[in-house]
Amino acid sequence: MAAARLCSLRRQLLWPLIPQRSYRGDSPTDSGKDVLEIPLPPWQERPDEPLDTKRARLLYESRKRGMLENCILLSLFAKENLARMSEEQLNRYDRLINEPSNDWDIYYWATEAKPTPAEFDTDVMAMLREFAKNRNREQRLRQPDLEYLFEAPR
Numbered sequence: 001m002a003a004a005r006l007c008s009l010r011r012q013l014l015w016p017l018i019p020q021r022s023y024r025g026d027s028p029t030d031s032g033k034d035v036l037e038i039p040l041p042p043w044q045e046r047p048d049e050p051l052d053t054k055r056a057r058l059l060y061e062s063r064k065r066g067m068l069e070n071c072i073l074l075s076l077f078a079k080e081n082l083a084r085m086s087e088e089q090l091n092r093y094d095r096l097i098n099e100p101s102n103d104w105d106i107y108y109w110a111t112e113a114k115p116t117p118a119e120f121d122t123d124v125m126a127m128l129r130e131f132a133k134n135r136n137r138e139q140r141l142r143q144p145d146l147e148y149l150f151e152a153p154r
Contacts, residue, residue, distance in 0.1 A: 043099040067103045075143040092124040
């Protein structure tokens with residue numbers, strides 16, 4: 001019993017000295033002062049990049065997004081479409097996946113949860129939106145294995 005009182009007393013004395021951190025969500029009293037925004041370098045077009053290098057980089061960037069939903073969606077989209085995209089389409093896809101600083105924006109645009117801004121509403125975005133509809137009801141639970149890179153082109 002004495003030990004319990006000692007623990008309680010210790011908590012009461014030390015509690016104000018320990019910095020408290022918690023998730024508050026969209027609380028109306030949230031000042032936002034504790035939010036850390038890391039500035040991203042501006043997206044730059046790479047006009048002299050060879051097409052094979054561009055496709056390989058875009059495949060990698062489609063797989064490594066930072067949020068699982070986009071990793072799966074974009075890696076499967078890249079597997080199905082990168083090989084047949086024109087250079088102009090590759091440039092538009094590069095801009096689409098690298099210029100917006102928030103991956104959730106890309107996801108919401110692709111799933112039509114939010115309207116796509118005019119500067120990203122291109123033929124490539126239309127392809128991505130159509131792909132996201134998954135009309136064939138494929139099971140899309142993980143990224144594709146990379147073995148397909150070594151298969152003969154169809």
